[in-house]
Amino acid sequence: MSEVVYITVDSSTPIRVDAISQTPNWIHPHLIESVDPIKGRQFRVSGLVLKGTRLLVDRPYAVIPVVDEPESNDDLLCSNPACNRRAIRQLGRLPCPKACIPDVAWCSNTCQSTDEYRHEFECTWLKRYAGPIRAKRGEYDFGMMWLIVRLLATRHAEMRNSPASVGNTAALKAQLWKHGWAAIDSLCGSVDTWAHDQVRSWTLLVKKYLKHSLALPHGLDAERILHLICQEEANSFGLYPRETGALQSPNPPVDRGEQFAAAVYPTASIANHSCVPNIVHKPDEMGRMVFVASRDILPGEECCISYFDLTQFADRDSRREHLRKSFKFPCQCQKCVSEEITQEATTLDEMPSIDEL
Numbered sequence: 001m002s003e004v005v006y007i008t009v010d011s012s013t014p015i016r017v018d019a020i021s022q023t024p025n026w027i028h029p030h031l032i033e034s035v036d037p038i039k040g041r042q043f044r045v046s047g048l049v050l051k052g053t054r055l056l057v058d059r060p061y062a063v064i065p066v067v068d069e070p071e072s073n074d075d076l077l078c079s080n081p082a083c084n085r086r087a088i089r090q091l092g093r094l095p096c097p098k099a100c101i102p103d104v105a106w107c108s109n110t111c112q113s114t115d116e117y118r119h120e121f122e123c124t125w126l127k128r129y130a131g132p133i134r135a136k137r138g139e140y141d142f143g144m145m146w147l148i149v150r151l152l153a154t155r156h157a158e159m160r161n162s163p164a165s166v167g168n169t170a171a172l173k174a175q176l177w178k179h180g181w182a183a184i185d186s187l188c189g190s191v192d193t194w195a196h197d198q199v200r201s202w203t204l205l206v207k208k209y210l211k212h213s214l215a216l217p218h219g220l221d222a223e224r225i226l227h228l229i230c231q232e233e234a235n236s237f238g239l240y241p242r243e244t245g246a247l248q249s250p251n252p253p254v255d256r257g258e259q260f261a262a263a264v265y266p267t268a269s270i271a272n273h274s275c276v277p278n279i280v281h282k283p284d285e286m287g288r289m290v291f292v293a294s295r296d297i298l299p300g301e302e303c304c305i306s307y308f309d310l311t312q313f314a315d316r317d318s319r320r321e322h323l324r325k326s327f328k329f330p331c332q333c334q335k336c337v338s339e340e341i342t343q344e345a346t347t348l349d350e351m352p353s354i355d356e357l
């Protein structure tokens, strides 16, 4: 299949994300990983990358649909993680034979049978806990926990297919890019980042709903699952129909649309945030995260995405407030750092001099 997707960064120059094929993952040869002392891991480029160049196509390790009224909603994604396409009712989508929850569906018989082993892992848990969690804790906590269960379900399927890949740390260290569970295992995120009350609430959720049991046979201890929640919360992406990170949007600005899914990506999660990003990102029709350069990027430059819709939080104070509340880090991007320096210089200028005192 050869499909052309246009990502519009400004109305005059459409960026062409060319021929996204069926290849699973793709990383541009100039894209490298390095470490920043403040931000941690980051993407850089080792050579010039021109505007419009595709830099990354990354398959999700786990995805959940985020839709209202799943029974009638054609935005519901196929549960087979190798597919993730829309499961359209009129094209004969299939619900779970055990009727676990209406949010689970497959676009075809092939996808359903391919996904049988992985889905079996989540099915009993969903049937038993989805209703009570939704009723007692609400949709956000349910989605967060289901994403954790789906991460564990993919790990479960990965262990069956290639058990060595889950535990062979020496071999994994030799790889340039980590794959599979090893990549998820190395995601940033720790309990220290979160408020005490938040950690306590997650600890209770782990104890009540996510510990190793017959309904959830993951074999990991409660501390590791709590750490996985912290990793998921620091690294998951909302999936939206239009691109995130366009700086010069058309007038009037076009937002990125309604969220239809949430996902965790092994490689895309290395990207740090910038309020002046040089990458736009958008999921393709299979839920793979696609990064495209939104301007020319010079050798050695950091490549950043925007973690939120820049059309919604335009001024400095609303950006900072949103980052602090939703992402829990003080932004150290080029724009925020230079605004900080300007602010400090203005404050110094406004202070009375010694002669005036």
Ligand SMILES: C[S@@+](CC[C@H](N)C(=O)[O-])C[C@H]1O[C@@H](n2cnc3c(N)ncnc32)[C@H](O)[C@@H]1O
Pocket (backbone or CB within 6 Å): 038, 039, 040, 041, 042, 187, 188, 234, 235, 269, 270, 271, 272, 273, 274, 327, 329, 330, 331, 332, 333
């Ligand atoms: C999705 S991860 C990005 C990769 C991460 N740097 C790592 O080491 O794996 C998000 C985390 O990176 C850090 N980060 C990302 N963008 C940042 C920014 N603009 N300023 C400071 N820290 C940032 C924060 O710790 C944030 O919670």
